[in-house]
Amino acid sequence: MRRIKTLAVVGVGLIGGSFAQAIKRADAGTTVVGHDRDPRALERAIELGIIDTAAESASDAARQADLVFVAVPVRQIGGVLRDISASLGAEAVVTDAGSTKAEVVRIARDSLKDRFARFVPGHPIAGRESSGVDSAIPDLFRGARVVLTPSPETAPDAIEIVRGCWEAAGARVAQVAPETHDQIFAAVSHLPHLLAFALVSEIAARDNAQDLFGFAAGGFRDFTRIAGSSPEMWRDIALQNRDALLWELDQYGTRLAVFRELIERGDGPALERLMREARGARASWIASTRRSASSE
Amino acid sequence: MRRIKTLAVVGVGLIGGSFAQAIKRADAGTTVVGHDRDPRALERAIELGIIDTAAESASDAARQADLVFVAVPVRQIGGVLRDISASLGAEAVVTDAGSTKAEVVRIARDSLKDRFARFVPGHPIAGRESSGVDSAIPDLFRGARVVLTPSPETAPDAIEIVRGCWEAAGARVAQVAPETHDQIFAAVSHLPHLLAFALVSEIAARDNAQDLFGFAAGGFRDFTRIAGSSPEMWRDIALQNRDALLWELDQYGTRLAVFRELIERGDGPALERLMREARGARASWIASTRRSASSE
Numbered sequence: 405m406r407r408i409k410t411l412a413v414v415g416v417g418l419i420g421g422s423f424a425q426a427i428k429r430a431d432a433g434t435t436v437v438g439h440d441r442d443p444r445a446l447e448r449a450i451e452l453g454i455i456d457t458a459a460e461s462a463s464d465a466a467r468q469a470d471l472v473f474v475a476v477p478v479r480q481i482g483g484v485l486r487d488i489s490a491s492l493g494a495e496a497v498v499t500d501a502g503s504t505k506a507e508v509v510r511i512a513r514d515s516l517k518d519r520f521a522r523f524v525p526g527h528p529i530a531g532r533e534s535s536g537v538d539s540a541i542p543d544l545f546r547g548a549r550v551v552l553t554p555s556p557e558t559a560p561d562a563i564e565i566v567r568g569c570w571e572a573a574g575a576r577v578a579q580v581a582p583e584t585h586d587q588i589f590a591a592v593s594h595l596p597h598l599l600a601f602a603l604v605s606e607i608a609a610r611d612n613a614q615d616l617f618g619f620a621a622g623g624f625r626d627f628t629r630i631a632g633s634s635p636e637m638w639r640d641i642a643l644q645n646r647d648a649l650l651w652e653l654d655q656y657g658t659r660l661a662v663f664r665e666l667i668e669r670g671d672g673p674a675l676e677r678l679m680r681e682a683r684g685a686r687a688s689w690i691a692s693t694r695r696s697a698s699s700e
Numbered sequence: 701m702r703r704i705k706t707l708a709v710v711g712v713g714l715i716g717g718s719f720a721q722a723i724k725r726a727d728a729g730t731t732v733v734g735h736d737r738d739p740r741a742l743e744r745a746i747e748l749g750i751i752d753t754a755a756e757s758a759s760d761a762a763r764q765a766d767l768v769f770v771a772v773p774v775r776q777i778g779g780v781l782r783d784i785s786a787s788l789g790a791e792a793v794v795t796d797a798g799s800t801k802a803e804v805v806r807i808a809r810d811s812l813k814d815r816f817a818r819f820v821p822g823h824p825i826a827g828r829e830s831s832g833v834d835s836a837i838p839d840l841f842r843g844a845r846v847v848l849t850p851s852p853e854t855a856p857d858a859i860e861i862v863r864g865c866w867e868a869a870g871a872r873v874a875q876v877a878p879e880t881h882d883q884i885f886a887a888v889s890h891l892p893h894l895l896a897f898a899l900v901s902e903i904a905a906r907d908n909a910q911d912l913f914g915f916a917a918g919g920f921r922d923f924t925r926i927a928g929s930s931p932e933m934w935r936d937i938a939l940q941n942r943d944a945l946l947w948e949l950d951q952y953g954t955r956l957a958v959f960r961e962l963i964e965r966g967d968g969p970a971l972e973r974l975m976r977e978a979r980g981a982r983a984s985w986i987a988s989t990r991r992s993a994s995s996e
Contacts, residue, residue, distance in 0.1 A: 529917045549915065578915075583919040591903055596923040598959060601896060601978045602786055606955040607887055608981035617985040619845065619874075620888040621825045623926040625989075627892040631918040631982050635975035642963050642971060647835035654910040657953070659902040662896055664949055667938050675938060682897045685904035686927050693921075 405572035406565050408434050412469035414462045414484050416440040416449045418532060419501045421540025427572035429542050439465040449537045463491040471497050471565065475516045479640040485515035485523075492519055495560045499524045502638070503589065504644040505553040505582040513555075518651030524566040525582065527589075529574065535634070546574030553601050554583040576696075583648075590648035595656060597638050598649065600631040676678040701868035704730050708765035710758045712736040712745045714770030714828060715797045717836025720750050722869035725838045743841070745833045756857050758847050758848040767793050767861065767979045772901045774798040775936040781811035781819075790814055799885065799933070800940040801849040815993075821849045821878065822863040823885075823964040824871065842870035849878040870953035872992075879944075886944035891952060893934050894945065896927040 411427055413420040416438040424436045438455035439462050440446045448459040452541045459465035466472045466488035474484050484581050492498070498516070505525050530548040533537050550570045554563050567577050572645045580588070607616050641651055666675040706855040707723055709716040720732045734751035735758050736742050744753040745908070755761035762768045762784035762789050770780050771891045777798050788794065801821050808819045826844040828835055846866045862874050876884070903912050938945055962971040 412705075419916065427913050429818045430708050455753075529915065531918075534815075549917070551915070584803070587913055588908075588915050591906075591912050592920050594921055596899060598897065598958070598963075600923060601975050602956045602959050603892060604897065604978035605959075605974050606952055607977060609955075610887075610952070612884075613981070615885050616884055617981075617988070619825065619847070619884050620985065621845075623893075623929075624888050624892055624960050625986070626925045627896060628920045628982055630924045631975075631978050633919075635979055639972040640977055641796075642967055643966055646963055646966070650960065651962060653956070655901055656899065660895070660898045660949070660953075663898050663901075664946065667942055668946060670939055670942070672939055676931045676935040678901050679897050679927075679934055682900035682904060682927050683931055685909070685913070685930070686900050686924055689916065690921070690928075 405568040407431060408470050408528065408565075410434070410471075410567065411436045412459070412465040412472040413438045413455065414440075414465055414472065414474045414488070415476035416445050416455060416469075417445050417475060418535045418537070418539045419481045419528065419530070419546070420473060421449060421452075421454045421503075421537040422530075422542065422544035423473055423475065423528075423573065424449075425540055425542035426545060426594040427569060430569075431573035436470065437465045445537050452537065452540075454537060454540060462487040466496070466498075467491045467493075469493070471499070471569065474498065474500040474502075477637055477640055478504055478644055479507065481508055482511035486511055489516050489519060492522070495522075496607055497522050497524060497565050498627050499526045499566045503525060503530055503629050503641050505551075507644045509553065509555060509582045520555075521557050522562050524562050526560060526566060526570070527551045527585065527611075528570070528577075528628070533632075537646075543574065545570065550575040550577050551585055552577060552579045553585045555582070575585045586645050586648045586675055587651075590645055590652045593640075594641055594645055594649050595652045597630045597633060598642065598653065600628045601638070601654075602630045604628050620676060701726050701864040704766050704861075705779060705866065706730070706738075706767075707732045708768040709734045709751065710770045710784070711762055711772035711776075712751060712833050713771060714831045714833070714835045715824065715826075716769060717745060717748075717750045717761050717833040717867075718826075718838065718840035719769055719771065719797075719824075719869065720745075721808050721836055721839060723865060726868035733761045733765065738764055738955060741833050742939070748833065748835060748836075750833060758783040762792070762794075762958075763787045765789070765792055765903075767795070767865065767907050770796040770798075772796065773933055773936055774800055774804065774940055777804055778807035778811055778914045781808055785812050785815060788818070791818075793818050793820060793861050795822045795862045797822060797824055799889075801847075801881040803940045805849065805878045807852060816851075817853050817855045818858050820854060820858050821879065822866070823847045823849070824861060824866070826871075829928075839870065841866065846871040846873050848875045849881045849882055850875065850876070858979035861965040866974070882941050882944045886941055886948045890937055890945050891936065891948040893926045894949065895930060895940065895952075896924045897934070900924050900927045924996060953976075 436455045437457045439459040449455040528550045731751045732751045735755040745751040824846045
């Protein structure tokens with residue numbers, strides 16, 4: 405990891421706090437300055453030793469920083485980038501943790517203007533059931549994947565600095581185009597969240613909702629776990645990644661119609677074949693995640 | 701629990717084996733005779749002390765039994781009931797563990813004829829990741845719900861005998877009509893299984909399936925866990941509960957179309973409201989399951 409003398413963290417919650425802890429653990433000489441809209445979060449972050457000083461504004465936090473980590477909800481990233489744009493040092497690098505990337509890149513280009521080459525968009529695939537700075541842990545990113553989505557004009561040394569930080573935090577870093585990122589996550593993350601919210605929404609709206617929930621068991625609990633996620637966050641992700649998500653939703657609708665047709669006409673062999681292929685694909689995936697986890 | 705001198709278990713797997721263990725633990729005087737299409741399962745069940753003797757056929761197993769527990773895949777229940785019908789003692793009670801009930805009741809009425817009043821249809825809501833008699837444990841049903849779906853002509857004493865056994869196994873017993881059972885489980889179990897199989901099926905069919913799975917994380921793993929279930933079993937459930945499942949699928953499609961519409965026109969407030977209601981309903985349900993678990 406390249407030495408980070410001063411790290412600015414804008415948005416001192418689970419992700420921002422955990423990143424700060426991981427960097428401080430990798431290099432005890434790093435000073436962390438934090439900013440958050442919520443003064444109590446800043447206070448707690450100082451009490452917990454996660455940040456060294458609190459800044460009044462994002463631009464104040466960014467002023468002395470070698471690296472600015474923007475860990476706010478995805479629709480607030482643009483505002484933060486506009487705030488810090490004028491106060492960034494010549495060599496300062498900026499990165500983020502937003503769950504969608506094409507729209508963030510578009511906004512960053514507008515907001516940062518000639519500093520856009522120092523912006524390295526990122527998305528750590530990590531989380532916990534609980535949020536907020538009190539839940540931050542330095543090992544949050546150990547073994548997690550982090551996706552960086554630089555543009556052709558992004559400075560190679562900026563990419564290396566951000567990649568080095570994530571690797572020091574124990575993450576496995578991948579690099580893809582922003583649009584590719586958004587298509588991938590529409591399929592494996594945004595769509596499942598939408599499907600889970602919709603199922604709970606449908607059942608909760610029924611007159612016999614209490615009976616239905618009363619007989620729901622472990623399978624339903626696991627299937628709908630992601631419907632326990634933050635409504636603000638998932639509203640924003642759905643709207644920011646709208647086109648890719650709608651495309652996935654329509655593809656899924658077509659696939660579901662195939663299953664429906666097989667059930668309606670009672671085609672057991674074809675139905676079993678599709679289910680068997682799905683189970684096999686999932687089993688291979690689970691096996692591969694175990695292999696990559698054990699090779700770390 | 702009413703004394704069961706001889707318990708016959710037809711289908712000595714996870715469910716049948718665990719039921720036998722639970723009953724033997726409640727009354728060490730019970731003799732268990734088992735039958736299975738797979739002779740190795742019978743051998744293991746004897747080695748493990750789960751059954752006392754192995755029968756050559758379901759009708760042989762049933763001949764001396766006070767209670768016959770039919771724990772075979774749902775589409776094989778009819779065949780077993782026809783086999784045992786002539787060898788049942790006058791007071792013998794028969795119950796099953798099938799995941800759908802209306803079709804089982806229809807078949808039982810045809811197969812058992814004048815013995816139908818001694819048949820108490822049942823559905824234990826329990827399972828483990830692993831199956832087979834080697835995974836059987838006497839505590840499998842502790843705290844689990846068991847749904848009984850008797851008909852108007854079912855003998856009250858037969859219902860009480862089966863209820864007593866399940867309660868001795870630690871289960872909480874509910875009683876509903878077979879059609880109500882099937883509607884409830886179409887919504888909270890069969891539909892989610894279908895949705896999970898369809899999502900994995902859709903992703904596995906893509907040219908970039910490896911990339912997609914490569915970035916899938918914990919949310920995807922939980923959401924699709926039930927797509928790791930037995931394809932034969934879920935094919936049968938989908939076909940046996942076809943009408944209720946198709947109805948649920950269509951209701952779900954309508955709900956999903958509402959979400960789609962909100963995303964397409966960028967209606968953040970309405971989208972967030974639906975997600976927030978869903979999250980709240982799920983949180984209340986989770987809280988209620990914790991309360992009922994801790995009150996046992």
